[in-house]
Amino acid sequence: MLRVGIIGAGGIGTVHANCYKSIPNAKVIAVADIIPERSKKLASIFGADFYENADDVIKRKDIDVINICVPTYLHSEFVIKASNAKKHVLCEKPMALNYEDGIKMIEAASKNKVKFMIAHVLRFFPEYMKAREVINAGSVGLPKMVRTYRGGPNPAIVREWYGYHDKSGGSIQDSLIHDIDFLAWTFGPVKEVYARGNVFKRKEPFDPEYDLVMMEFENGVIAHLVSDWSGNQKTQFGAKIEIAGTKGLVEFNSFNIPLKLNLFEENKGKAESVSIPESPLSPDIEPYTREIREFLESVEKDSQIPVPAHDALYALKVALTCIESMRVNKPLEVKL
Amino acid sequence: MKIGILSCDHMHAESYVESLKRIEKVEIAGIGEENEKRGKDFAQRHGIKYFKDYEDILSDKSVDAVVICSANAKHAKMTIDSARAKKHVIVEKPIATTIEDAQRMIDACRENKVKLMVSFPVRYAPPIKRMKEIIDDGKLGEIIGISATNHGTMPGGWFTDKALSGGGSIIDHTVHVVDILRWIFKSEVKEVYAKMGTLIHDIPVEDCAIISMKFENEVFATLDASWSRPKSFPTWGDVTFEIAGTKGSMNVDAFAQHGIMYSDDIEHSKYAYWGDDMDYLMLKDFVKCIEDDLREPVTGKDGLEALRVALMAYESVKKDKVIKV
Numbered sequence: 001m002l003r004v005g006i007i008g009a010g011g012i013g014t015v016h017a018n019c020y021k022s023i024p025n026a027k028v029i030a031v032a033d034i035i036p037e038r039s040k041k042l043a044s045i046f047g048a049d050f051y052e053n054a055d056d057v058i059k060r061k062d063i064d065v066i067n068i069c070v071p072t073y074l075h076s077e078f079v080i081k082a083s084n085a086k087k088h089v090l091c092e093k094p095m096a097l098n099y100e101d102g103i104k105m106i107e108a109a110s111k112n113k114v115k116f117m118i119a120h121v122l123r124f125f126p127e128y129m130k131a132r133e134v135i136n137a138g139s140v141g142l143p144k145m146v147r148t149y150r151g152g153p154n155p156a157i158v159r160e161w162y163g164y165h166d167k168s169g170g171s172i173q174d175s176l177i178h179d180i181d182f183l184a185w186t187f188g189p190v191k192e193v194y195a196r197g198n199v200f201k202r203k204e205p206f207d208p209e210y211d212l213v214m215m216e217f218e219n220g221v222i223a224h225l226v227s228d229w230s231g232n233q234k235t236q237f238g239a240k241i242e243i244a245g246t247k248g249l250v251e252f253n254s255f256n257i258p259l260k261l262n263l264f265e266e267n268k269g270k271a272e273s274v275s276i277p278e279s280p281l282s283p284d285i286e287p288y289t290r291e292i293r294e295f296l297e298s299v300e301k302d303s304q305i306p307v308p309a310h311d312a313l314y315a316l317k318v319a320l321t322c323i324e325s326m327r328v329n330k331p332l333e334v335k336l
Numbered sequence: 337m338k339i340g341i342l343s344c345d346h347m348h349a350e351s352y353v354e355s356l357k358r359i360e361k362v363e364i365a366g367i368g369e370e371n372e373k374r375g376k377d378f379a380q381r382h383g384i385k386y387f388k389d390y391e392d393i394l395s396d397k398s399v400d401a402v403v404i405c406s407a408n409a410k411h412a413k414m415t416i417d418s419a420r421a422k423k424h425v426i427v428e429k430p431i432a433t434t435i436e437d438a439q440r441m442i443d444a445c446r447e448n449k450v451k452l453m454v455s456f457p458v459r460y461a462p463p464i465k466r467m468k469e470i471i472d473d474g475k476l477g478e479i480i481g482i483s484a485t486n487h488g489t490m491p492g493g494w495f496t497d498k499a500l501s502g503g504g505s506i507i508d509h510t511v512h513v514v515d516i517l518r519w520i521f522k523s524e525v526k527e528v529y530a531k532m533g534t535l536i537h538d539i540p541v542e543d544c545a546i547i548s549m550k551f552e553n554e555v556f557a558t559l560d561a562s563w564s565r566p567k568s569f570p571t572w573g574d575v576t577f578e579i580a581g582t583k584g585s586m587n588v589d590a591f592a593q594h595g596i597m598y599s600d601d602i603e604h605s606k607y608a609y610w611g612d613d614m615d616y617l618m619l620k621d622f623v624k625c626i627e628d629d630l631r632e633p634v635t636g637k638d639g640l641e642a643l644r645v646a647l648m649a650y651e652s653v654k655k656d657k658v659i660k661v
């Protein structure tokens with residue numbers, strides 16, 4: 001039985017916590033959040049202890065694994081602390097805000113001989129796994145042209161910190177990094193990127209961000225990626241991927257879902273329709289559960305973690321190169 | 337009004353002639369097509385007269401206008417010949433394969449006082465008109481960026497012969513979307529960066545391309561101009577726009593008005609399109625602009641500017657850098 005501490009009981013912290021309900025060989029025993037109501041609420045699911053200060057979780061001797069779900073600007077600090085306390089670490093993406101921090105995180109984990117994984121959950125999404133399966137089966141021939149979309153609502157509307165580039169990295173570093181990691185994992189190293197967007201034009205944290213990225217891979221694949229934070233809280237979040245090959249084409253679109261529920265809520269006197277899209281999956285293939293389960297398995301068996309930390313570092317590098325390309329308005333090679 | 341068809345190199349001649357038949361007052365003079373087999377088949381299929389030499393249509397005084405559907409590189413000569421014969425011209429896109437040719441076509445039509453319209457039917461698609469209306473009304477606020485697609489299946493034939501087409505999927509598929517964006521923004525493209533490749537088919541021209549552009553009004557856009565739809569795809573391709581603005585966003589699919597048909601004859605599904613016929617709407621407007629002596633709804637200059645962007649894309653690929661006007 002692995003004993004887990006969760007740090008950060010916000011949006012994704014709650015998602016992770018719920019996953020542990022269907023992971024029998026792990027138990028959440030501590031939760032920390034600077035907002036006590038949040039840690040208390042999550043801890044109550046498991047009868048776990050709750051704290052305001054993350055250090056109180058990290059220093060607990062009886063904890064094997066720290067699951068880091070705090071905002072991005074805190075990732076490196078907490079990963080390094082947890083590693084130094086000899087805890088295995090599962091940390092949310094993006095790895096860090098800058099490349100140097102990413103390297104320090106990897107060094108801390110390897111020095112302390114702990115497992116360290118960045119939660120690039122897209123690799124566990126069944127539709128993205130299916131995309132790779134289709135490619136590997138050769139059904140579309142050699143993959144050549146790829147289009148991805150990710151986005152919808154501007155997350156700053158719900159959590160203001162997302163709106164500051166020095167806290168979240170912005171939509172490319174925060175969101176597009178999912179697709180970047182998936183594409184690099186699937187098609188190999190990126191040769192060159194070119195990006196246009198409004199990163200350097202936005203002024204306020206709530207201003208929409210919309211970025212369009214072109215990518216050429218060393219194997220000749222060309223990709224176009226959309227990173228969209230232009231919607232409001234009513235905009236539906238979604239992701240799409242299309243892969244055209246020498247023999248066919250395959251596409252996945254998260255807007256096509258099995259269940260659309262429309263509820264009429266009373267809101268300031270006037271009825272309003274809130275649509276809740278759902279794509280129910282069993283815990284066997286539910287991506288967040290699967291990601292955590294496979295990470296914990298590699299901890300228990302002392303085997304290779306499913307998402308190598310260097311892959312996460314590479315995705316970060318590509319994301320940073322996209323932003324730099326936008327700044328200098330030039331295509332840039334991805335140099336490590 | 338009597339209208340002749342010059343060449344059926346381009347498959348759009350098929351739908352143009354059927355559209356013309358539906359327009360009251362229009363009489364079809366016939367098809368001029370040097371390839372006898374193809375020309376005769378076309379004439380028979382559509383119940384119109386066949387001429388081997390298009391000059392025979394141009395020399396007929398009763399012919400008012402022509403629809404030019406030859407291979408891209410032949411547009412210039414046919415347009416100039418037609419202008420000299422005092423025929424109004426609507427020419428298939430792209431207007432030409434070089435800026436010089438396009439300019440000569442514009443000049444010839446001006447000097448001979450005939451209309452020159454470039455065939456950009458997408459402007460006439462009601463969903464696209466509605467998209468323009470929504471943007472013009474300011475409903476989306478300030479436009480930030482646009483991700484557009486104009487995909488297709490690989491057309492083969494002269495489309496892959498650079499001497500006749502001027503290039504591959506870029507020259508074939510860039511001009512529609514560029515025209516729509518120029519039309520909406522009343523702004524020219526000032527910067528282009530493109531990546532292309534012959535990735536999917538064994539052909540001598542590019543079949544895949546992504547073009548990134550910036551307009552004088554600072555709006556940026558990308559366009560996927562690829563012949564990346566396989567033969568088994570349920571339709572020929574698409575024209576789509578995803579538009580992000582400061583007050584909202586919009587997704588537009590010009591051909592979304594379709595059902596899905598499953599047929600054991602083809603063993604895959606096919607879209608059954610039920611929306612408006614944009615070719616018909618465009619040709620009706622062409623006829624009207626001649627009748628009422630109005631300015632062309634889509635001008636030769638519109639054709640030239642759209643072509644310029646396609647040519648900038650080629651230059652960008654060649655130099656692997658951002659090309660600025």
Ligand SMILES: NC(=O)c1ccc[n+]([C@@H]2O[C@H](COP(=O)([O-])OP(=O)(O)OC[C@H]3O[C@@H](n4cnc5c(N)ncnc54)[C@H](O)[C@@H]3O)[C@@H](O)[C@H]2O)c1
Pocket residue numbers: 007008009010011012013032033034035038052053054069070071072074092093094119121159174
């Ligand atoms: N993989 C995914 O699909 C996915 C989805 C959403 C977010 N994320 C990532 O997860 C991270 C968190 O995002 P979120 O949306 O859950 O944010 P959030 O703001 O909802 O949650 C973060 C929580 O951390 C707490 N916190 C802040 N500082 C703290 C500190 N010093 N000690 C303890 N707790 C602290 C906050 O009070 C908050 O409750 C981000 O890096 C984000 O990029 C990943």
